[in-house]
Amino acid sequence: MLSAQNLVVSYGKSPVLNGLSVQFDTGGVTALVGPNGCGKSTLLKAILGLLPKSAGTITLDDVPIDDIPRRTLARRIAYLPQENHCPDYIVLGELIELAGYARYSLFGGPSAQDRALFADVLRTVGLSDMAHVPVNSLSGGQRQRAWIAMVLAQDADIILMDEPVNHLDMKYQYAVLDLVRRLGQEHSKTIITVLHDLNLASAFADHVVMVRQGKAGIFGPTKQVITPENIRMVFDFDADVFMREDRLVCLPRQDAQMRANAE
Amino acid sequence: MTGRAKVFSAFILILMAAFFANLSLGATNIAPEDILLAFFSFDADNYDHFVVIYQRLPRVLIAVFVGSVMACSGAVLQGLMRNPLASPALLGINAGATLFVVGGVVFFGISSAFQGIAALIGGICGFGACLMVARMSGMDGNSRGLSLILSGAVVSMLFIGIANALLLSTPELRNEFLGWVTGNINHVYIDLLYQMWPVGVGGVVVLLILSRALTLIALGPEKAASAGVNIVLVSRLAIAAVVLSSSAAVAICGPIGFVGLVVPHIVRPLVGAKQTMIIPGCILVGASICLIADMVARLAFSPFVLHTGVMMDLFGGVVFAFVVRRYYLTPGLRRSL
Numbered sequence: 001m002l003s004a005q006n007l008v009v010s011y012g013k014s015p016v017l018n019g020l021s022v023q024f025d026t027g028g029v030t031a032l033v034g035p036n037g038c039g040k041s042t043l044l045k046a047i048l049g050l051l052p053k054s055a056g057t058i059t060l061d062d063v064p065i066d067d068i069p070r071r072t073l074a075r076r077i078a079y080l081p082q083e084n085h086c087p088d089y090i091v092l093g094e095l096i097e098l099a100g101y102a103r104y105s106l107f108g109g110p111s112a113q114d115r116a117l118f119a120d121v122l123r124t125v126g127l128s129d130m131a132h133v134p135v136n137s138l139s140g141g142q143r144q145r146a147w148i149a150m151v152l153a154q155d156a157d158i159i160l161m162d163e164p165v166n167h168l169d170m171k172y173q174y175a176v177l178d179l180v181r182r183l184g185q186e187h188s189k190t191i192i193t194v195l196h197d198l199n200l201a202s203a204f205a206d207h208v209v210m211v212r213q214g215k216a217g218i219f220g221p222t223k224q225v226i227t228p229e230n231i232r233m234v235f236d237f238d239a240d241v242f243m244r245e246d247r248l249v250c251l252p253r254q255d256a257q258m259r260a261n262a263e
Numbered sequence: 264m265t266g267r268a269k270v271f272s273a274f275i276l277i278l279m280a281a282f283f284a285n286l287s288l289g290a291t292n293i294a295p296e297d298i299l300l301a302f303f304s305f306d307a308d309n310y311d312h313f314v315v316i317y318q319r320l321p322r323v324l325i326a327v328f329v330g331s332v333m334a335c336s337g338a339v340l341q342g343l344m345r346n347p348l349a350s351p352a353l354l355g356i357n358a359g360a361t362l363f364v365v366g367g368v369v370f371f372g373i374s375s376a377f378q379g380i381a382a383l384i385g386g387i388c389g390f391g392a393c394l395m396v397a398r399m400s401g402m403d404g405n406s407r408g409l410s411l412i413l414s415g416a417v418v419s420m421l422f423i424g425i426a427n428a429l430l431l432s433t434p435e436l437r438n439e440f441l442g443w444v445t446g447n448i449n450h451v452y453i454d455l456l457y458q459m460w461p462v463g464v465g466g467v468v469v470l471l472i473l474s475r476a477l478t479l480i481a482l483g484p485e486k487a488a489s490a491g492v493n494i495v496l497v498s499r500l501a502i503a504a505v506v507l508s509s510s511a512a513v514a515i516c517g518p519i520g521f522v523g524l525v526v527p528h529i530v531r532p533l534v535g536a537k538q539t540m541i542i543p544g545c546i547l548v549g550a551s552i553c554l555i556a557d558m559v560a561r562l563a564f565s566p567f568v569l570h571t572g573v574m575m576d577l578f579g580g581v582v583f584a585f586v587v588r589r590y591y592l593t594p595g596l597r598r599s600l
Contacts, residue, residue, distance in 0.1 A: 048489050074491030081489075087342075087481045089536040098479055102491030106472065154490060 001026050002047065002077075002158060002190070005214075007056035009039075009046050015054070016042045018214035024192055031185050031196045031205035035235050038211045041082060044160045048079055060158075074102035078154040081244075082145045082162040082194075084112045085134040092146055093131035096121060099153035117154055125149045125179065134196075141172040148176065152183060161193035165200065173197075179203045197237075202226050202248035210234045226250060267540065270533045274547040281554035284327070286319045288558060290566065308453040321453035325569070327551040328456060329448070329512045330522055332463040334549025336505040337523025338530070338541045339470050341500055342481040346412060347590045348583075350523035352385075353359035353477050357391015357518035358422035360510040361444060365426040368440065369433050379459045379514040386510025390502070393418045423518075446556050447520035447574015451523035459511040466508025467546065481536065519572045521579020522549055528586060 003023040008015055024030055032040045045051045047058055049065055058065045060076060068076075073154045078099075086095060096118045098132045110118070112126070122128045125145040130138065135146055135258050144164065151159055161182045164180065165173040181204050184191045201208055208225040210217040218225050226248055231239045238253040286298050293311045301312040316389045333351060340349035351357050367373040373381060396414035426444060430437050441447070470477070479487040488494050509523065528545035529552075544574025554569070556578065560569040 045485070048485075050485055050488055070488065070493045074489065077489070079485070079489035081483065081485050084486065085483060087345075087536045088446040089531055091535065094535065094537055098475075098482070099490060102473060104475070160489075175436055 002058075002060055002192075003056045004043070005056055007043075007058065008054045009048060009051050010054055011042075012080075017046065019056070020211070020214060020216050021056075022209055022216035022219055024190065024209075026190050027188060027193045028206035029181050029193065029204055030207040030209060031201035032209050032211060033196075033198060033201050033234075034211035034217075036256060038139075039214045040211050041063065041162050043211065044079065044162055044192070044194065045161060048077065049073070060201070071102045073152065074084070074093070074156065076156050077158045078151045078156040080147055080151045080159070080161040080164055082166065084143075086143075088136055088253060089134060090136075091134050092122070092127060092138070092149075093118070094112050095135050095146060095150050096131075096153045099150045101156070114198055117155060121149045121152045124152065124183065129261055134202065141168060142170055144172065147178070148179065157188075158190045163194050163196060166196075170206070173200060174203075180204070198226060198231070198250040202250060224249060267534055271544070271547070274544060274551070278547050278551045281551045281558070282323060282327075285323050285554045285558045286315055289314070289319065289561060296349075320448045321450035321456070322448050322557060323554065325450075325452060325456050325516055326557045327550040328460060328463055329516060329519055330526075330549035330551070330553025330571065331546040332467060332508045332512045332549075333519065333522040334526035334545035334552075335467050335470055335542050336509045336529075337525075338527035338538065338545045339477060339501055339505055339524070341527055342477050342538060343410060344500060345481060345483075347528070347586050348412050348524065350521075351414055351505065351521060352518060352520040353419070355389035355393035355418035355422065356506055356509050357389070357520065358419035358426075359387070360385040360391065361518050362422040362426045363388065364514065365429050365440060365444065368436060369429045375455060376458070379455060379462075379511065379526050382510045382514030383462070383507055386506050389418060389422060391505050392422075396545060399528045443517040445570045446517040446575065448516045448553075448560075452515050452582075455515040459514050462511040462526040464506040466511070467506040467542070469500060469504040470538075471542055471598075473497055473504075474542050477501060477538040478536070482536075486569035491524045496517065508511050515570060519553070519575050521575045521583065522553060525579050526552055526585070528582065 001023065005021050007017050007020040009017040016037075020039070020043065030127065034040050046053055047065065054245040067071065089194055090157050094135065100114050100118075103114065104110065119128070122131060125148055127142060127145060127149060129144065130205065135143065138146055145169075148164065151161070161180070168176060177200060180191055180193065184188060195205070205222050207220065208222045209226060211228060217234050218230050226241060227240055228241050231237060231241070231250070240251045240253060242249055242251075279303075283295060283298065287293050287295055291311070293315060297311050298315055300306070301315040305316060306312050334572040337350040340351070340354065341347055343349070361384035363381045363404050364378050367381040369379065393411060393415040396418055397410045400410055400414065427542070430440055430444065476487070476492045479490055480494065480497065484494050512519070526545050527541060528547045530541055530548050534540040534544045553575075556574045557571045560571045561570065
């Protein structure tokens with residue numbers, strides 16, 4: 001289980017995370033939501049030890065993250081940054097193969113088992129016949145699925161994603177998140193993803209963590225967390241939340257929006 | 264045979280052709296069978312054998328060493344800084360090594376045995392100065408390392424300027440070192456090769472061992488770290504290997520620019536962007552390019568012998584323009600040129 005206690009992380013002088021504590025449930029999809037600049041991405045980077053923390057601890061199964069060597073950590077936690085850049089001339093198959101770095105010995109390459117996993121991963125994201133295609137010549141939706149495939153090929157049990165469906169149109173947003181959720185169920189992985197859209201969060205997440213001004217405001221099962229009161233408190237915004245065909249819908253109130261625009 | 268195997272076979276064939284052409288062509292042309300005879304049954308009284316073994320072979324070995332080391336260094340720097348212009352010559356390494364060798368000779372009269380050490384220290388100082396200028400200019404946070412490249416250009420100009428000034432004010436050394444300063448592959452430097460080769464080979468071996476991690480770093484430091492790469496350790500080791508091995512190359516025959524910049528750009532489209540493929544490719548192609556440049560430098564203006572460094576500058580300048588055009592100009596600007 002992944003958890004953070006009293007986490008303080010600062011860029012320069014102003015703290016972005018200010019005493020954040022949160023516990024992530026094992027298994028399923030957890031959505032990290034919150035207004036811009038509240039520290040969602042920072043939290044993911046801090047979990048991976050990519051940012052220095054001024055206080056607090058992050059533990060994975062009660063072991064402090066700082067005590068886990070990089071290679072060991074990479075076998076437990078994979079990460080998909082918000083922006084991904086691939087150098088020219090790298091083909092999809094090579095990108096996927098790079099993900100297994102933490103499992104290879106110094107001179108050995110991927111094992112037969114690794115290769116089977118890579119083929120499986122490409123099939124899962126629907127890019128089986130694209131392994132020889134340069135990553136930079138894939139379409140936007142394909143490229144995002146390629147990065148997701150790379151994260152899966154790392155074969156970690158926890159996957160952190162930073163806005164995986166940004167820049168995608170609605171069809172791919174739903175396709176990619178549906179894929180992510182299915183993977184979580186089939187391979188029993190824990191997926192923690194930053195999402196902007198509360199409707200996407202309510203459609204795909206089992207748990208929601210609302211981050212408010214560098215502190216985890218509320219966390220718990222999706223239906224308990226996404227409520228008009230909580231949205232009001234965290235986003236400073238009025239919204240109606242109702243059920244339609246057993247799905248949670250979150251509809252911003254027009255008058256609230258107009259008031260916000262006028263101010 | 265896969266595409267990549269074909270490409271590597273072609274690289275090896277080109278290298279072998281360049282190797283024999285370089286031994287065979289010159290002021291007097293020597294037949295290939297005489298070259299083989301010179302290798303396998305050396306006759307001390309045969310003038311051709313003498314030329315092959317004591318004049319041309321040393322040049323060839325130096326060219327192979329310098330070309331391979333510089334090309335690998337350039338490829339690794341370009342990946343580490345994610346900047347297509349990164350290379351030992353543009354990051355102050357070559358200029359630092361040059362200045363320290365010239366300064367050592369002018370001020371302390373160091374013998375050629377200590378030139379190598381001076382060049383290694385100089386290369387480290389040159390790269391350090393480049394980092395310092397980048398930090399002072401306050402833009403060391405930018406992701407593509409552009410400030411490092413600009414600082415490297417400033418530091419290089421300054422260091423080469425000082426080295427030239429020192430040489431020009433010391434007439435008795437001018438003739439001996441003016442050639443070296445412009446990058447001159449010459450058989451008289453072979454003793455330095457015997458002294459410095461372990462540094463260069465060691466550096467390239469380190470880079471080969473790190474190559475998989477270096478490929479991941481080219482995807483971005485955060486991605487690499489999350490995939491299990493110890494970024495700080497790998498980049499420090501790689502930079503140390505690059506600085507030391509390219510300084511060793513400078514120690515032998517002076518700064519030969521542009522090999523480090525140009526060769527990776529030739530190799531990458533042919534073998535892909537994995538450093539595990541690029542570094543071996545750069546070893547082969549870097550050596551071939553240096554051999555060819557050396558040959559052209561000797562033959563093009565015969566009976567005059569041009570310096571290999573000058574030849575590489577001519578060739579590299581053109582490629583440099585293409586790299587800038589491809590990576591730095593916006594499509595609109597590119598059309599208007």
